[in-house]
Amino acid sequence: MARLKVIVPIALLIVLGLLYGALQSGVSAVLVMLCVPFALTGGIFALWFTGIALSVSAAVSFIALLGQVSLAGLLVVSAIDRLRGEGVGALRAVIDTPPPASARC
Incomplete structure (x- = not known):
């Protein structure tokens, strides 16, 4: 978790740079x-609702979600x-x- 405190802000800055x-x-x-x-917010709510603590795998999933959201936003x-x-x-x-194809239900 200590490494994630360093990696997550770096990942956010890298994504911001790539978007720019x-x-x-x-x-x-x-x-x-x-x-x-x-x-x-949806991911945090799901963790809270299911009673699962934030783990390394959940944090990595949040980083993957960051990539998906960034791609959808980039397309729009x-x-x-x-x-x-x-x-x-x-x-x-x-x-x-129109919304990107990945956001359509």
Whole structure:
């Protein structure tokens, strides 16, 4: 667990750097990262509901979840940025952007 206290912030910074490199925008990268706490809330609730303590395997799963959430957010933000580049207004771009296939039920 002591190693995870070092690894998790490093993983977050690496993901933020990769998002910045992919999106070429700090604001867009931070917007994607804002999705992470909401996704982690579900995992924390599941651990609490089942009475399972936070273990190393659960922490590693949270890091994997970070990657999945970042990918979904990257797809949405890049689609919105593409529409904005085509001259579509911000609100219309957000409304017209479908969720990524991994988020559809």
